Amino acid sequence: xxxxxxxxxxxxxxxxxxxxxxxxxxxxxxxxxxxxxxxxxxxxxxxxxxxxxxxxxxxxxxxxxxxxxxxxxxxxxxxxxxxxxxxxxxxxxxxxxxxxxxxxxxxxxxxxxxxxxxxxxxxxxxxxxxxxxxxxxxxxxx
Amino acid sequence: xxxxxxxxxxxxxxxxxxxxxxxxxxxxxxxxxxxxxxxxxxxxxxxxxxxxxxxxxxxxxxxxxxxxxxxxxxxxxxxxxxxxxxxxxxxxxxxxxxxxxxxxxxxxxxxxxxxxxxxxxxxxxxxxxxxxxxxxxxxxxxxxxxxxxxxxxxxxxxxxxxxxxxxxxxxxxxxxxxxxxxxxxxxxxxxxxxxxxxxxxxxxxxxxxxxxxxxxxxxxxxxxxxxxxxxxxxxxxxxxxxxxxxxxxxxxxxxxxxxxxxxxxxxxxxxxxxxxxxxxxxxxxxxxxxxxxxxxxxxxxx
Numbered sequence: 529x530x531x532x533x534x535x536x537x538x539x540x541x542x543x544x545x546x547x548x549x550x551x552x553x554x555x556x557x558x559x560x561x562x563x564x565x566x567x568x569x570x571x572x573x574x575x576x577x578x579x580x581x582x583x584x585x586x587x588x589x590x591x592x593x594x595x596x597x598x599x600x601x602x603x604x605x606x607x608x609x610x611x612x613x614x615x616x617x618x619x620x621x622x623x624x625x626x627x628x629x630x631x632x633x634x635x636x637x638x639x640x641x642x643x644x645x646x647x648x649x650x651x652x653x654x655x656x657x658x659x660x661x662x663x664x665x666x667x668x669x670x
Numbered sequence: 671x672x673x674x675x676x677x678x679x680x681x682x683x684x685x686x687x688x689x690x691x692x693x694x695x696x697x698x699x700x701x702x703x704x705x706x707x708x709x710x711x712x713x714x715x716x717x718x719x720x721x722x723x724x725x726x727x728x729x730x731x732x733x734x735x736x737x738x739x740x741x742x743x744x745x746x747x748x749x750x751x752x753x754x755x756x757x758x759x760x761x762x763x764x765x766x767x768x769x770x771x772x773x774x775x776x777x778x779x780x781x782x783x784x785x786x787x788x789x790x791x792x793x794x795x796x797x798x799x800x801x802x803x804x805x806x807x808x809x810x811x812x813x814x815x816x817x818x819x820x821x822x823x824x825x826x827x828x829x830x831x832x833x834x835x836x837x838x839x840x841x842x843x844x845x846x847x848x849x850x851x852x853x854x855x856x857x858x859x860x861x862x863x864x865x866x867x868x869x870x871x872x873x874x875x876x877x878x879x880x881x882x883x884x885x886x887x888x889x890x891x892x893x894x895x896x897x898x899x900x901x902x903x904x905x906x907x908x909x910x911x912x913x914x915x916x917x918x919x920x921x922x923x924x925x926x927x928x929x930x931x932x933x934x935x936x937x938x939x940x941x942x943x944x945x946x947x948x949x950x951x952x953x954x955x956x957x958x959x960x961x962x963x964x965x966x967x968x969x970x971x972x
Contacts, residue, residue, distance in 0.1 A: 536715045538814050538904050539708070556887050569722065570887035571896050594897060596722055603718055607900060608814075 531563050532601035533579055535588055537609045542588060543579075550602055551578040552595050561597055568597040574648065576612075576656050577604060587612035589656050591649065617657040624650035674950060677943045681936060688932035691925045694758070698922035702846065704811045705915035709843075712908050719901050723859075726897070729890045736829055737898045740858050744834040746780045748802075748827050749773065749853070750820065750906075752840035752913035753790025755806050762841060762849075762920035763789040766913075769851035770839035771797065782833070786820060786910070802827075810918070812910045814903065820910075821903040828857040838909045841916035847923065849916040856905055859898065 533550055535542040550561040553575025559568075572595055577588040593606035627647035635643060727738060751770045753763040767790055774781035785791035785804040794801050803823060808816050824836045836857040841849045886893060 534718075536718060538712055538715045538900075538907060540711045541714055554887065566885055567883070568885045568887065569726070569893055570885075571893060594719075594722065594893070594900075596718075605715060605718055605722070605897075605900075 530581065533604070534601065535577065535604045535606060535609065537593075537606045542606070542609055542611055543586065545581070547579040547581045547586070549580045552604065553577065553590065554595070559595065561602055564599075565597050565602075567599065568595070570595050572604070572606070574652060576652065577606075577609075587656055587659070589615060589653055612656045612659075615653050615657045617654065620650045620653035620657065624654060674943065674946045677939060677946055681939045681943060684932050684935050684939065688929050688936065691928040691932060695922050695925035695929060698918040698925060699846070701810050701918040702843075702915050702922065705911050705918060706843070708811055709908060709911045709915065712904060712911070716901075716904055716908065719897060719904065722897055723894070723901060725884070726886075726890050726894050729886075732890050735891075735894045735898055737825070737857060737859050737902065741834040744777070744779055746782070746833045747774070747777055748782050748784065748824065748833040748836045750784045750786060750824060750836065750838050750856070751790045751794065752838065752909060753785065753787035753793070754917045755788045755808070757789060758924055759917055759921040760924040762917055763787070763793060766790065766839055766841050766851045767793045767797075769853055770837075771799070773837065773839065773853040784820070784823065786913075808910065808914075811914055812907070814907050817906050817910045818903050821899070821906040824856055824906070825899060825902055838906070840909050840913040841920070843912050843915040843919060846919050849919055854909075856902065856909075859902060859905070 530546045530548040532545070533547045534544045548563075550559075552559040552561065552570075553573050555571040555573050559570060561568075572590060572593045574591045577590050579586040579588075588604075588606075589610050589612060590604070590606045591608040593604060593609070596603045596605070623646060627643045627650060630643040631640065631647065723738075727734065749770050751767060753766055757763075770783070780800075782800045782802050783794055785794050785801060786806070786808065788804075788806045791801065791804045791806070805820055827833050828836050835855060837853050838856050839851070839853045842852045843849055
């Protein structure tokens with residue numbers, strides 16, 4: 529028996545459906561949630577949100593947000609987020625290169641922080657798409 | 671009387687105009703739909719986020735968060751006016767600015783303004799209203815990152831004690847034909863976006879029944895610090911979308927009027943053209959008839 533998972537961003541609903549387990553990037557460490565988890569509220573950091581449904585794995589990229597675990601469902605309020613299969617790998621790669629270029633030039637502190645953030649985002653997106661590809665080779669290379 | 675050629679040229683130019691306004695009308699109509707769809711998409715998140723806020727605010731022993739605390743009496747206020755960057759939308763901008771200034775008069779305390787959109791800014795300038803910032807260049811259908819700066823400014827002003835309340839003046843979208851300028855409170859927060867407004871009006875005593883105590887990570891206060899600014903941004907975002915839908919609806923109506931006027935003008939001009947053409951033909955016929963008659967008379971006498 530699973531539970532209901534809802535993933536929403538302010539701009540749209542990313543997912544809603546039954547899952548068996550959830551692995552979320554909690555602010556205080558990874559949060560693994562199985563059915564009958566105690567009610568919980570926690571902030572989320574940037575990371576990958578993984579949900580398992582039978583053999584199937586659902587993956588989302590999340591840039592911060594909030595998780596609410598209720599007895600019968602789990603609600604993820606992501607500040608910004610996207611489904612792993614929507615991530616534009618080429619764009620992420622470009623963003624990564626740009627951020628690295630910028631960091632090489634020893635920018636001022638505030639720009640540096642921004643570049644670091646962009647780099648981390650790009651790396652996360654690349655990692656998630658990479659894993660996503662490995663998992664479904666039949667669809668990617670028919 | 672104008673010559674036939676001149677009238678024909680005028681008809682053509684009016685026809686071109688009508689084609690343009692008709693296209694703008696169609697474009698605006700589709701933008702209305704996009705903005706409306708975006709508003710609907712935010713509802714779910716807003717609902718869930720408010721549930722979380724209510725839950726956190728009712729945890730025993732923690733003080734009410736500053737963004738939720740009502741300050742009485744209100745000694746100064748900030749009004750954020752949502753207008754458009756571009757014209758050709760009838761009285762849209764004037765109406766929303768008037769709603770804001772009327773509301774300011776009603777409040778009876780010093781009010782400062784933030785203008786979103788160039789047109790509103792220009793009107794407020796002309797009124798010599800105290801303007802502390804302005805934002806422009808929002809896309810036709812704004813996205814959340816486009817408005818976060820506006821929300822941040824509002825929160826900074828409110829939390830620093832510069833103002834005791836922040837209001838949003840915008841045009842509420844009722845339907846394609848009707849939009850109404852309104853003023854609603856942004857801070858201190860209140861869930862105006864929800865259906866069951868009245869129920870949620872007061873945060874106190876709203877603990878959802880039947881839910882056991884939560885584990886809060888890291889702490890209820892820290893969680894509120896994350897959720898409340900997000901919720902504020904969301905409110906501003908929803909308002910911007912609502913205003914965008916109204917702007918496009920107003921422009922659509924203005925363009926529809928322009929198209930109708932152009933068509934009427936074309937009808938009138940066509941009648942004038944036909945008259946002129948008929949006149950020319952009659953004149954030619956008269957000339958021929960007159961010439962023939964003169965010739966006949968000449969032959970008879972001669």
